[in-house]
Amino acid sequence: MPHPRTPVARPVIAIAGIGIESSTFSPARTQAPAFHPSRGEEVLDRYPFLAPGEELREAAAWHGALVGKSLPGGTVTAAAFAELSDELIARLAELPSLDGLWYDIHGAMTVEGVDDAEAVLLERIRATVGPEVVVSTSMDLHGNVSRELAHRSDLITCYRMAPHEDHMETKERAVRNLVDLLVSGAPRPYKAWVPVPVLLAGEQTSTRIEPARSVYAAVDEVEALDGVTDAAIWVGYAWADEPRNRAAVVVTGPSREAVAAGAERLARGFWDSRKEFGFVAPTGTLDDCLDEALASAQRPYFVSDTGDNPTAGGAGDVTWGLARVLARPEFRDAGGPTVLYASVPGPAAVAHARRAGVGATVTVTAGAEVDDRHEGPLTMTGVVHAVREGDRDAETEVVLRVGSVFVILTALRKPYHHEHDFTDLHLDPRGADIVIVKIGYLEPELFAMSAGWKMALTPGGVDQDLVRLGHRRIRRPMFPFDPDMAEPDLSARLIAPSDEPLTGDDE
Template identity: 80%
Template sequence: MPQPRTAIARPVIAIAGLGIESSTFSPARTGAAAFHPQRGPEVLSRYPFLAPGRPLADAADWRGALVGKALPGGMVTADAFAELSAELLDRLRATPHLDGVWFDIHGAMTVEGIDDAEAVLLARVREVVGPDVLVSTSMDLHGNVSRELAHLSDLITCYRMAPHEDHMETKERAARNLVHLLTTGAPRPVKAWVPVPVLLAGEQTSTRIEPGRGVYAAVEEVEAMDGVIDAAIWVGYAWADEPRNRAAVVVTGTSRDAVTAGAERLARGFWRARRDFAFVAPTGSLDACIDEALASTARPYFISDTGDNPTAGGAGDVTWGLRHVLARPEFQRPDGPAVIYASLPAPQAVAAALEAGVGATVTVTGGAAVDDRHAGPLTMTGVVHAVKRGDRDAVTEVVLRVGSVRVILTELRKPYHHEQDFTDLALDPRAADLVIVKIGYLEPELFAMAADWKLALTPGGVDQDLVRLGHRRIRRPMFPFDPDMADPDLTARVIAPADQPMTGADE
């Protein structure tokens, strides 16, 4: 029987975590600087609900340790993980009398030579803070939950929407539930974990449409059950190859029977829906998508160049898609259909355009410096249309007008998710005929702007054709890699509290 704890009127809670999606199918590597780590009081500025005067801010003494979030990319280098985790742990050691830790992560970080990096990091956090400190873990639903990570966390939750319009709401829930446990002296929660042998891309599991909408609607129903604190379904991260990569369910609460029943209900619902998940938009080859866009009267027409999506872990500098666009005869005349292409990291091309200045005609070469498996560097001649310096991700951006295509070139990778990303570069996406973006499902602003859109199935480190990528280390059988596999055991595994030894294997 769980034992009550001493209630703490105003607990001291540290905030720590490292977050990234890391594609093991991309040749890119991610260094420490890419995480843009924040420390001390600046960590609190990440979370509007911890602003001074907000109820949750006043309910605890919040201490920022270190939080770093990187743009999705390639595997994190061993040196970067060692550097960042060492500083994170040192900062926790320097924070006396901790009652709780909010572990704010993504859940899909792969580190050179380390499996299940988040569980490894949390185990080290536990060594520093001790077994009595309560930990609440918040994650992306495209993260991975091993049994070890669930065991080391007292509370664990993830987003319920894809796209992640509830990302801040989820973080607030994780923090609020932790404060509640500490201030009421409630026993450590019971956790029920169910690994589900399904691994699908986010573009196939969006909650905008069925069956994802219905599968995730059941999460709130389970959370509302007596004896349940929180419920969560993780889709998992499809573009990494580790034994933990798969879907998972965790339900947390005060009642063993309730969390077990809730977890099994959610797991069965996800498994039953596995064959019904489909891409969130019509798909096709890039050329087929362009043909359909040109034949349509819908404007602007968006096309997702999905295989090199930097917000899923692509290197961002695959030239295959842009090469196909510029080769189309329709776009080789300045008076052709107005096209915006976002984007291609090409630092030397950006430097040459900067030197030449707006209005100059330049010939530049770029791309394929990281991922040259599908096409080599691309040479373009065009007019410099716009220049912007100081972007957090891109650093410097240049727009090059090549025929009727406005090509956005960047010093470093950048995702283009907002209308302002384009208008800041003297581009009007609403007036364009086609907007081709390296992305998967359209983020909310783009989705609202698009009169129509399609997903182009293009090559890259986050190829949507998962079976052809070549996973070797995931646990088999796994759907869709083994489409005719037998129904799995979806019995909930009740996880021991973090202050007790873990029993059973991560199966």
């Protein structure tokens, strides 16, 4: 039986975590400044439910250690991981005695020379704060859950929606579960973990459509069972190549029978649906998508340039797609169909256009400084339409009109997910004929704005054709790499509370 705990009226809780979704198939490398780390009191400012006066804020004494979140990108350098981890641990060591810790991560961080980086960091955290501290982990559903990570977490949960419209709700749930456990004095929960040998892209597992909609609807049903505290399904991260990369289920709660049965139900539902998962939108080559957009009366018509999606881990500076757009004869004259293209980094191009000013005609070269495997740097001549400085991600943005294409150039890579990302640059996405965005599934504002939409299967570090990427280290057999594989063992691996020793393997 789990060890009983002493109730804590107002527990002392720390917040810590480093998060990124990092592709091993991108040549990019992620450095420490990309995480924009928050420290101390500013950590609490990240979470509306921990604002002064909020119930959860008053329920505990909160201490921010370090929380850093980067845009998705390439593998994190060993030096960056060491720098951030060492500071996080040092800050934890300076805090008063803790009752709990909220581990706020993504779950798909790949680090040079390190497998399962989040579990490695959590092991260091536990060694610092002591074995009695209760840890609640919150994650992205595109993260990876090894047995070690599940074991070292007392509570663990993830998003239930893709796109992640419930991201803050999930974090609040992780915190509430932690506070409730500490205040009640309940024993640490049992955890039932099931690895599911399926690895699919997020664009194939969106909860907007079936079967993911129904697969994830079952999570709420399992969570509602007596003896269950939380239930979660991780799709896993498809664009990294580690043994932990696969789908997984974890159900936590005081009843070992209930969590085991719930985990097996969710794992079976995911596995049985594996061949039904499809892309969330129609797909085609880039030329197919442009042909259809031009022929359609739907405006604006969105095209996802998926292979270099910076919010999935792409380098963001692949020029392959833009080169083909600018080569289309339909867009060579200013009077052609209006096209918005977001975006390509080119710091030198941005600096030159900014100096020239709005209205100037400039010739600049941008892109392919990081990922030049598919197309080299692209030289363009156009009119500077807009200049904007001070963006958190891009730093400086420039819009260059080349024919009828409005190309957004950035000093640093930036995702374009919101209408204001365009209107801030004096662009009208609702009035455009075609909007091309480096993205996979459309984020909610873009989805609501789009009259038509198609996903272009373009090359890059987050290529949607997973089989051709060349995974070498994932556990095999794995669907869809081994489509005719035998039935896997989907029985629950019961993980006793984390103050008991880890036994067994990671299979």
